[in-house]
Amino acid sequence: MGVLISAIILFWAGFMIYKKYKPQPVLFIGGLAMMYIAAIFGYGTILGPKATTGAVVFDAFDSIRAVMSSTAAKLGLNIMSVGAFAKYMEKIGASKALVRMTIKPLLALKAPYLVMAGTWIVGMLIGLCINSASGLAMLLMVTIYPVLIGLGVSRLSATSAVATTLCFDWSPADTGTILSAETAGINPVIYWSHYQVPIVAVALIVVSTLHYFTQKYFDKKAGHVVAPLEVEKADAQAEEEKVPGFYALLPIVPLALILIFSPLLIHTIKVNIVTAMYIGLTIGMICEYCRWRDGKKVLGDIQTFFDGMGMQMANVITLIVAGQTFAKGLISMGVISTLVEGSKNLGFSPMAMMLVMVAIIAGSSIVMGSGNAPFFAFAALTPAVAAASGIHSVLMLVPMHFAASIMRNCSPITAVIVVSSGMGGVSPFDVIKRTAIPMAGAMAVTLGMTFFYYATGW
Numbered sequence: 001m002g003v004l005i006s007a008i009i010l011f012w013a014g015f016m017i018y019k020k021y022k023p024q025p026v027l028f029i030g031g032l033a034m035m036y037i038a039a040i041f042g043y044g045t046i047l048g049p050k051a052t053t054g055a056v057v058f059d060a061f062d063s064i065r066a067v068m069s070s071t072a073a074k075l076g077l078n079i080m081s082v083g084a085f086a087k088y089m090e091k092i093g094a095s096k097a098l099v100r101m102t103i104k105p106l107l108a109l110k111a112p113y114l115v116m117a118g119t120w121i122v123g124m125l126i127g128l129c130i131n132s133a134s135g136l137a138m139l140l141m142v143t144i145y146p147v148l149i150g151l152g153v154s155r156l157s158a159t160s161a162v163a164t165t166l167c168f169d170w171s172p173a174d175t176g177t178i179l180s181a182e183t184a185g186i187n188p189v190i191y192w193s194h195y196q197v198p199i200v201a202v203a204l205i206v207v208s209t210l211h212y213f214t215q216k217y218f219d220k221k222a223g224h225v226v227a228p229l230e231v232e233k234a235d236a237q238a239e240e241e242k243v244p245g246f247y248a249l250l251p252i253v254p255l256a257l258i259l260i261f262s263p264l265l266i267h268t269i270k271v272n273i274v275t276a277m278y279i280g281l282t283i284g285m286i287c288e289y290c291r292w293r294d295g296k297k298v299l300g301d302i303q304t305f306f307d308g309m310g311m312q313m314a315n316v317i318t319l320i321v322a323g324q325t326f327a328k329g330l331i332s333m334g335v336i337s338t339l340v341e342g343s344k345n346l347g348f349s350p351m352a353m354m355l356v357m358v359a360i361i362a363g364s365s366i367v368m369g370s371g372n373a374p375f376f377a378f379a380a381l382t383p384a385v386a387a388a389s390g391i392h393s394v395l396m397l398v399p400m401h402f403a404a405s406i407m408r409n410c411s412p413i414t415a416v417i418v419v420s421s422g423m424g425g426v427s428p429f430d431v432i433k434r435t436a437i438p439m440a441g442a443m444a445v446t447l448g449m450t451f452f453y454y455a456t457g458w
Contacts, residue, residue, distance in 0.1 A: 002043040002333045009034055010367065013326065017429075023413065027322035028064070034329030035060040044332040067324045076317040079419055080309040081277040082138035083316070085254065086423060087308030088281060091301055092288055093243035094250040095146050101248035112151035112226060116161045117212040119144050121204055123165025126259070133166040133371075133405070134415040135273045139255045140165060141423040152226035157215035159424035160434035163417050164211075167442055168203065169371065169405040170196045176375055180401045183379050184394040195398045195453070203445045210438040218434055244291065253280040281305060316415075316422045320369070323413035327368035350391035351454060354399060357385065358447070361400045362407040369413035371404035395454055402446045409435045 013030040017023050038044040039056045046052075046059040053062050089095045106115055119140070127136055140162045148158035169176045172192040181191035219226070254276035261271040271279075281302075288298045357378070364374035378400065386393040408414040412428040417435075421428040 002038070002041075003335050003338055005037060006034060006330055006333045006335045009329075017412075024318050024322040027319075027326040027413065031322070031325035031327070031329035032060050034326075035063070035332045038329070038332035038334070044334050046328075046332055063328055064321065064325055067328070068321050071317060071321050071324070072313075076313070076320075078132065078135050078273045079138065079316055079415070080312045081274045082135070082142065082254075083312035083419075083423060084305040084308030085277040085280055086138075086142045086251075087311075088284060088301070088305045089142060089251045091304040092247070092250075092284060094247040094284065095142070097243050097245065097248040098143065098146060098251050101245070106147065106151055112148070112153045112228065113157070113212050113216045115151055116148055116153050116157060116215060117208040119148065120161045120165055120211050121208050123162065124168065124170075124200070124204060127166040127168075128171050132273070133169075133408075134419045136166050137163050137416050137420045138423065139258070139273075141420060142251050143255060145424065150228065152228040153215070154219045154222070154224040155424050156222075156426050156430055156434055157219055157224075159420050159426055160215060160431050160438075161211050162424075163420035163431060164207075164409045164435050164438060166416070167207070167406045167409050167439060168196070168200050168402055170200050170402075176372060176401050176404070179376065179379055180394075180397040183382060184392075184397050186394060191394070195394060196402075199398070199402065199446055199449045202449060203442050206441045206445050207438050210441040214437045215434060242291075244287075247287065250280065250284050250287065253283055312419075312422065316418050319413060319418050320415050323369035323411075326413075327370060330364075330367065351451065353385065354391065354396050354450065355447070357382070357396055358399045358403045362403045362443070365404045365407040365414075366411045369408065369411045369415070371408040371414075375401055375404035391454070395450055398453075399446050399450045403443065406439050406442045406446065409439050 009030050013026050016026045035046045036056075039046055039059070046056065046063055051062075051066075053059055086095070106112075109115060122144075123136060123140055127133075141159075145158050145162055148161070149155060170192070171177060172188055177192060177196065178188050181188040184191065254273070257271045257276040257279060258273065260266055261269045285298055285302070288301065289295065292298060361374050361378060365371050368374055379397065382396050382400065383393045386396045409417065410432050411417060412432050417428045417431055421431050424431075
């Protein structure tokens with residue numbers, strides 16, 4: 001009965017959002033409703049014994065407070081800082097300068113969609129150093145997104161490519177990778193090199209190709225005209241605005257700091273996303289003072305940064321918290337555990353059981369708007385399920401782990417889609433229409449390679 005009630009609420013939420021109701025309150029209402037129903041009918045608890053307020057009626061709201069506190073302090077601060085930095089770079093003309101600097105050689109290729117597909121590949125490689133999908137997407141939205149727009153790619157196409165740049169959580173330092181390796185009883189480096197790298201190597205070709213044709217098709221269908229930025233006009237505008245050419249380097253400063261001070265180069269010093277943004281902001285302020293020699297103007301322009309933080313809180317972070325509240329409601333109703341236990345009792349073959357587990361993870365990622373939440377919840381169950389199915393646990397963990405990170409890019413409430421859409425000024429629902437086909441290709445590669453591993457006895 002709990003699954004049926006959850007399905008009804010899920011359908012209601014989807015219908016309301018489809019009808020263009022504000023998604024945040026819809027998801028909050030749905031999540032709260034499921035939490036209270038779970039508590040009243042005994043399907044589950046809202047908060048644990050140590051976390052409860054002592055009154056069930058308050059527990060649901062306290063769970064929202066807890067999610068808001070943790071989200072705003074961690075992921076939220078990253079989102080606000082990057083979004084604010086992007087606004088400041090736009091304010092001082094640095095974003096336009098970056099476009100001007102890169103646009104000439106890229107225009108010479110006369111293939112904007114090829115550059116876009118290449119951007120996705122570069123993003124995947126950078127993802128080895130930056131384990132946050134939303135963090136990486138935000139950095140690319142500040143740096144490469146304006147360039148893609150300048151080449152003539154539509155905002156939706158550029159956003160879709162950037163948002164999916166880490167659809168595989170394949171870094172050896174990724175928490176999901178480490179958890180999978182430990183659960184399977186395999187060294188994390190072996191798990192990464194023997195199982196993840198071969199899958200991603202194939203996916204780089206398949207998914208980038210699908211992005212090229214998918215985004216080109218949708219742009220043509222929408223009547224988008226590829227109109228590259230007129231370099232002469234941009235140069236004239238820059239001359240009029242007196243934006244120094246070296247300002248093109250300012251948007252890249254945070255990304256450079258994060259890559260340099262990482263295991264890739266200098267591992268003794270760590271620079272996280274927020275720190276890098278504040279350093280970049282400070283350098284921008286210094287450059288602005290040298291440019292204008294007007295302290296009042298320079299300090300006044302910092303308000304753009306603060307306004308950008310507020311916009312991200314109002315539009316992005318609240319949606320993420322609402323999505324997590326809805327996911328909490330589903331967990332409280334026992335939906336996920338019921339599906340897993342039901343599948344175990346049906347006596348599926350090893351590969352069929354793997355497909356069931358992947359399907360559950362994939363569906364949960366879309367509904368919850370999170371890859372880590374469902375995977376972390378089910379990872380501990382995998383060895384027992386795998387043993388009962390007669391399959392090595394690694395052959396179940398790899399596709400489950402990748403399915404979680406792939407399918408979150410098909411959810412309109414997941415952080416990376418919401419963040420990218422907000423910075424690109426497009427609807428997250430329009431973005432997932434563009435990401436569905438490339439992500440289907442990513443899933444096909446993952447499952448195909450897993451069947452290959454099984455057949456060859458890896």
